[in-house]
Amino acid sequence: MEFQELFNGIVVQGLFEELSNFFSTHLFTFGGKQFSIGSMVELLFQLIIVLVISNLTKQLLKQRVFPGVGLNIGTSESLSTIGSYVVTLIGFFVVIESTGINFSSLTVFAGAIGLGFGIGLQNITSNFISGITLLFEQPVKVGDYIEVEQLAGIVEDISIRSTTIRTINNVFVIVPNSRFLENGVVNWSYRDPKCRIVIPILVVDESDSLTVMEALLAAARQESRVLAAPSPEVYFKGLDAEKSMLKFELLVWIERPIEQDSIKSALQFLIEAEFRDRDLDTKAAPTDIVFNDLPTIAQLLQGIQNGSPPKAIAPDKPISGWLLRDLLKKVSYFQHCSDVELRQVIEKGYRKKLAAGEVIARENDPGDAFYLILSGAVEVVVESIDQQVAVRRSGEFIGEMSLLLGTPRSATLRTIEDTILFIVDHANLQSLLSSHHELADQIAEALSQRQEALKSLGVTVTEATKEETPFQLIRKQIESIFDL
Structure with missing residues (x-):
């Protein structure tokens, strides 16, 4: 036993000496x-x-x-x-x-x-010195929204050699620091982040300029991200002789330059709605006549020469389908909504394709969306009694009661053929109600006239009138559900 311990000690000592010699190797x-x-x-x-x-x-x-x-x-x-x-x-x-x-x-x-x-390493040295310059002089800082060489985004990080930029599409781009000193940089966040954006507008030359100005200013004042001071302005730029159109510019101030594309889009929608309300036209009258269907024209002329009256030519494809705006207005709660309000719903809603036999929502599920049927058909089934109570087809809507009142689904919704739905979810409707409080009153008023709405809340009309009216009960429910 002692011999074994001695042997092990010699082995360990030898291994230690080997390691020591290894690490001491010159x-x-x-x-x-x-x-x-x-x-x-x-x-x-x-x-x-x-x-x-x-x-x-x-x-x-x-x-x-x-x-x-x-x-x-x-x-x-x-x-x-x-x-x-x-x-x-x-x-x-x-x-x-x-x-x-x-x-x-x-x-x-x-x-x-x-x-x-x-x-x-000239380039690395140049980028190194540029990085030091950026850090000390700070013409560009982390968090700034900048443009350099047709690249726009937010500065995420400045290192000693390069700068990381996150574009509005959430793409990260690594840019050498020297490019910020060798090229012109637009820093939208430098000192004062407020900036002015310009939207050019063309209208037909018969338009009244004061009416155009009124419409443009009305549109600008409806967009919450446009600053009230400095106030929006409209410039009349004269006549576009080539197109026979009047040229205007809407100038507005914003404080988040990164949202300028989104704000421009929202303003264009608002302008279009205001122009439509005032019968302002932005389409120039055609100056050329183009004959696209010469055989048909020849047939019509031949009929006239023979003394027979010309017949209407049926289009190749029938006009079919609904605009989402028209479908939403078929829902009683949205009948009095303006096109601007409906645009918010349409912008944030989404389409979904379902095959026949797919379940859209099950009985007792939480009501987190309602559906417009764009094409196809949906059956409404009460599974507790295994009975089909209704079939909804294109142009109709389903499931709105559960969404508006926050109650569980009273029935299962299932497609009976290939179907396309337009879905309005809780977040979508909450955004609309938050910016248009009067719409909540309209919805509450419409629901208070429906017995099934009160019944779904477990309240009878007689019980409701003792303390609060049906309208007040439903209005409070909507405020609670959508955090108004």
Whole structure:
């Protein structure tokens, strides 16, 4: 037993000596200092510690120190990055000094290396210096919305070599820092984020200019993201002689430049609605007559020459289908909605295709949406008694009661043929009701006339009138469900 322990001790001691000799193996001499495998491992470990301390310093400054001072996100990001670089640089020199390297003996070598790097790494050096310039001068900061070389997006991060930009399509683009100093940069967030956007408008030359101005200003004042001060303006730019159209420009101020495309689109919808209400036309009259169907024209002329009256030519395809706007107005609760209000529903709703036999919603499911049937057919089945109570076809709507009152589904909805639905969900309707409070009153008024609405809430008319009217009960229910 003692022999075995002695043998094991000799083996362990031998292994230790082998490892010691391995880590003591001389590799090279640099700056008057001999480097072995062990010293290189130690040096690498020290450098890792420096990098960890540098990263912790950056996070501490960015998350704890600068927010307490009241600095904005861009400035705190820049200063914390600079702080981490300073810690890294100091730590690097401390580690090198601790190894015993003689810097004076490296002067010529460092000069040669620096020259080689300067020639071979011009772009990296340029980006490095540009990164330092961006961090100190801050013409571009983290959080800014910028445009550079037809690339637009929000600055997510500025590093020593490159800058990360997130576009409005949520695509991350890595841009070398030198491009920000070599090219013109549009910084929409610099100093004052407010900016003015211009929407050109053409109307037929017979239009009344004052009516056009009134319509444009009315549209601008309906968009909540347009600032009231500075107020919207309309410029009359004269006549477009080539198109025989009057040229106008609507100028509005906004404070979130990244939303300018969305705001322009919303304004175009509002302008179209205002123009339609005032019978303003934006389509120029055709100046050329184009004969697209010469055989048909010849047939008509031949009939006239023979003394027979011309017959109406039936179109190749019958006009069919409904506009979503018209379908929504068939729902009693939306009958009095303006086109602008209905546009919000249409914008945020979505279509869904279902095969025959698919279940749309089951009995007792939460009412989180209602459906317009664009094509196909849907059966309404009460599964508790296994009975079909109705069949809804294209142009009809289903499931609105559960959504509006927040009650469970009273029946199962199932397609009986291939069907396309337009779906209005809870979030969609909540957005509409939040911006148009009078619509909630209209819906409550319509529902209060329906006995099944009160019944679904477990209230009879006689019970309702003791303390609150049916309208008040339903209005409170809608406010609770949609957080109004």
